[in-house]
Amino acid sequence: MTEIISALSDVSDRYEALFVDLWGCVHNGVTAYPEAVAALQAYRRKGGIVVLVTNSPKPRAGVAVQMAKFGVPDDAYDTIATSGDSARAAMFTGAVGEKVYFMGEWERDEEFFQPLEVIDNPVEITRVPLAEAEGIVCCGPFDPMADPAVNRPDFLYAKTKGLKLLCANPDIVVDRGEVREWCAGALARLYTEMGGESLYFGKPHPPIYDLARRRLAALGKDIPAASILAIGDGAQTDIRGAMGEDIDSLFITGGLAAEDTQTTHQPNKDALEAYLEKEKVAPNFSIGQLR
Known part of the structure; x- marks a missing residue:
């Protein structure tokens, strides 16, 4: 108790x-x-x-x-x-390939792709459309107010291709002031439920x-x-x-x-x-x- x-x-x-x-x-x-x-x-x-x-x-x-x-x-x-930082280290060691499909708000999350000096011989990461991707890097939804289910068509395609999804934030929701928003963890959970493979680096x-x-x-x-x-x-x-x-x-x-x-x-x-x-x-x- x-x-x-x-x-x-x-x-x-x-x-x-x-x-x-x-x-x-x-x-x-x-x-x-x-x-x-x-x-x-x-x-x-x-x-x-x-x-x-x-x-x-x-x-x-x-x-x-x-x-x-x-x-x-x-x-x-x-x-x-x-x-x-934990997820970036995995990304720069090639956990989801070199060509990645990015999910998030680029103006907010651009620094996620900045070089990480502690990684020896980091892979060169390139952002590409989903059709060209070797993996997915998810920092969050494109629209934090939209139901995660809007991603089902893309996730079905990604799962069929066997893409891994690197989740940079396992939180499901957060409250920004009085407004509740979806986080990357909600998308990773959906992808896993659909049969895809999600990689987590934050709590828990x-x-x-x-x-x-x-x-x-x-x-x-x-x-x-x-x-x-x-x-x-x-x-x-x-x-x-x-x-x-x-x-x-x-x-x-x-x-x-x-x-x-x-x-x-x-x-x-x-x-x-x-x-x-x-x-x-x-x-x-x-x-x-x-x-």
Whole structure:
């Protein structure tokens, strides 16, 4: 049974590092949550390490720029691990071929295709029409408001050709302010359901946690799993991912699950337990918002 806490400081002294989700926890896709920022700043002042672990398809430099735009100061975190960086590494090692069909918003996602210096002898990636592609790189839908099913004809063709789909963001949906949008994970899920092969690199899958630990190592930190707390609002991404890594977790109930958990300031205990049972996840702690 999850323990409902009133503030991060109730449990943070037990952990040397935090793996913190962004969207729904630190910001809402438009602006930062002041209480969340203050909680992370306080944790760092006491010597804790904050790794922002996000399913954003952006490289970490792009996420840092985005954080500043949203009002998240750089003293609220130490480093960033993104699904985008993990997926880019796979792309430049040829996971889906050299000629790829791109799905997403090019003006937003163009930096995904920037060279990755840590890869030795990277393959040369070329964007091509679907009919010429060796694989698919999916950073998101062309229209985040459209039902993913609009992609069925293209996905049927791609599956028939045996194309793999590289998913740069396993999230199914996000809330941008008050508007819910589809993410790349919804498209990858559909492609898999149709019999295609989707490759995942963000939460809850292992590659992004390996990247987060490498980010810690780059800071000179070797921290065991028992001393890391994962924080997030995604039951099937943040919490399931933490469970798979044997990392304790703090579930932010006022994000994607706010309605299901009847969260105002704090979740309704019975609604929360029913939701966690339905999702088959078991966070160690829960709280309405990160504070």
